[in-house]
Amino acid sequence: MIYISKFKKDIWPLYVPPLPDELFSSWIYRLISNHRVNSDTFVKNYLHQKLFERNNDIDDFPKEEIIKTIKEHTPCKTEELIELFLSSYNSSIIENNTPEEISKSIQFLKTKSFNNRRNSIVFCPGCLSKNTPYFRKKWRLTTSIVCVECNSYLLDYCPGCNAQISYWNNKKSGEITSHISHSIAICKCGYDLSNFFSPLSPTPTEMEYQKYINSTIENGFNLHTQYSFTYLNTLLFIAYMLKKMIKSPRFKKRFDKMYPELDITIDVPLYDWNVIQKRQLLPIAYNLLENFPKNIKEIFPKKHTVRKEFKQLPYWFEKELLFR
Numbered sequence: 001m002i003y004i005s006k007f008k009k010d011i012w013p014l015y016v017p018p019l020p021d022e023l024f025s026s027w028i029y030r031l032i033s034n035h036r037v038n039s040d041t042f043v044k045n046y047l048h049q050k051l052f053e054r055n056n057d058i059d060d061f062p063k064e065e066i067i068k069t070i071k072e073h074t075p076c077k078t079e080e081l082i083e084l085f086l087s088s089y090n091s092s093i094i095e096n097n098t099p100e101e102i103s104k105s106i107q108f109l110k111t112k113s114f115n116n117r118r119n120s121i122v123f124c125p126g127c128l129s130k131n132t133p134y135f136r137k138k139w140r141l142t143t144s145i146v147c148v149e150c151n152s153y154l155l156d157y158c159p160g161c162n163a164q165i166s167y168w169n170n171k172k173s174g175e176i177t178s179h180i181s182h183s184i185a186i187c188k189c190g191y192d193l194s195n196f197f198s199p200l201s202p203t204p205t206e207m208e209y210q211k212y213i214n215s216t217i218e219n220g221f222n223l224h225t226q227y228s229f230t231y232l233n234t235l236l237f238i239a240y241m242l243k244k245m246i247k248s249p250r251f252k253k254r255f256d257k258m259y260p261e262l263d264i265t266i267d268v269p270l271y272d273w274n275v276i277q278k279r280q281l282l283p284i285a286y287n288l289l290e291n292f293p294k295n296i297k298e299i300f301p302k303k304h305t306v307r308k309e310f311k312q313l314p315y316w317f318e319k320e321l322l323f324r
Contacts, residue, residue, distance in 0.1 A: 012046075012073050019134050024059050024084035026135035029167045029184055046073065059140070061087045086140060092217045092228050121165045122275060126150030129194035133185040138214070143232060145279045146202045146210040153202060156275045160191025206279065209286040224289060230314045231289075237313060238285035239278075241300070254299055259284060293320045 014034040018027045032042045047066060062085045070081060082088055122139040124147035138144055139154055147154055158165055167184055185194040202210075216222040216231055225231045243266045245251040255262075262284075266277050288295045300321060 010073060011075065015074050018076070018080060018084055019132065021136045021138055022084060023086075023135045023137050023140065024062075024081075025167075026184065027084055030132075030134060033184065059084075059086055061085055084137070086137060088137075089141075089217070092220055121167070122154050122156045123165060123193060124150055124152060124154055125193055125196040125198075126152050128185040133183055133194055135184070138217075141217070142236065142273075142278070143213045143217075143282060144210070145275060145282060146206050148207060148210050148214065151201060151207065153198060153200065153279070154275050155193075155196070158187040158189060158191055158193065159196045160187055161189035163187075163189065165193070203283075205287065206283050209283040212286065224292070225314055225316075234313055234317050235282065235285050235289065238288055238296075239281040242281050242284060245300075251299075258295070258299060292317075296320050 012031070012035070014031075016027075016030050016034050028047075029039070032039045035042065047069060062082050067078060067081050070076060071078065121135060122144065123135060124139065127133075127136065127147060127150060139147075145154055146152070156164065165187060183192070183194075186192055212222065213232075213235075216228045220228045222228065222231055224234075242255070243264070246255060246264055246266075262280070264280050266273065266280070268277070288299065296317075297320065
């Protein structure tokens with residue numbers, strides 16, 4: 001510790017400030033790596049180890065004890081720290097800021113299930129190659145499939161070893177630790193994620209989709225609705241129904257007529273989709289809403305009943321399913 005008279009407190013000597021839109025775990029990893037120590041040692045001494053052990057949600061909500069400790073040893077203000085967590089999106093993506101609703105609305109960092117790709121960290125190789133590499137909050141949103149700044153697809157696996165990415169790893173004892181490397185962009189296999197270049201680029205529709213989603217979340221509304229969370233919930237509902245109805249020969253015939261080049265087979269639930277699976281259906285759901293209600297009427301069965309998983313569908317959308 002180094003006492004800084006300006007702040008009137010002891011500061012971690014190799015402190016690094018959070019970067020714009022940075023994820024909490026990304027910032028903590030960079031902070032620990034900058035001190036050149038193993039993360040379990042740092043956590044034991046400074047960050048309430050019990051709150052990190054076997055923890056699946058260190059990026060979800062700010063925990064009071066951790067926030068207090070970090071404030072005591074960094075120049076960070078409470079507001080800055082709260083912004084590092086996914087719950088800071090609040091009413092932009094959900095109506096009620098509850099753990100249940102947030103868990104259904106955004107993808108979280110997982111520190112246990114490393115055999116499941118859907119729990120992987122999502123990233124943009126182009127962004128990781130710029131200046132100081134770090135992981136963005138917005139990449140973790142269910143609706144994120146493209147980086148509009150780099151005009152590239154987001155990835156949720158390492159191109160070098162084809163495994164999911166995690167800069168946090170669990171020991172068998174339950175203590176979390178991270179592989180110490182020169183950069184957060186280095187996979188544990190040694191592959192530099194920032195060096196990856198994909199020969200494929202997002203389509204104009206995918207770029208248009210992502211820009212519209214980003215704008216909706218940033219503004220809190222869009223042309224369809226005055227509340228962004230109602231639009232996002234409707235978007236996910238349409239994608240969910242497309243995935244479900246694609247198994248019906250009658251529906252598939254109508255779907256193939258509208259989207260002849262798509263061949264979709266997704267067997268996992270909506271909130272378990274990986275980036276590639278989301279890329280298949282979310283832009284289509286966006287396209288159906290852009291032409292609302294024309295395409296919805298053509299592709300959805302009449303008098304469709306909304307399942308209980310989607311309680312917040314707006315009336316302007318639901319009436320097109322129930323009353324026609």
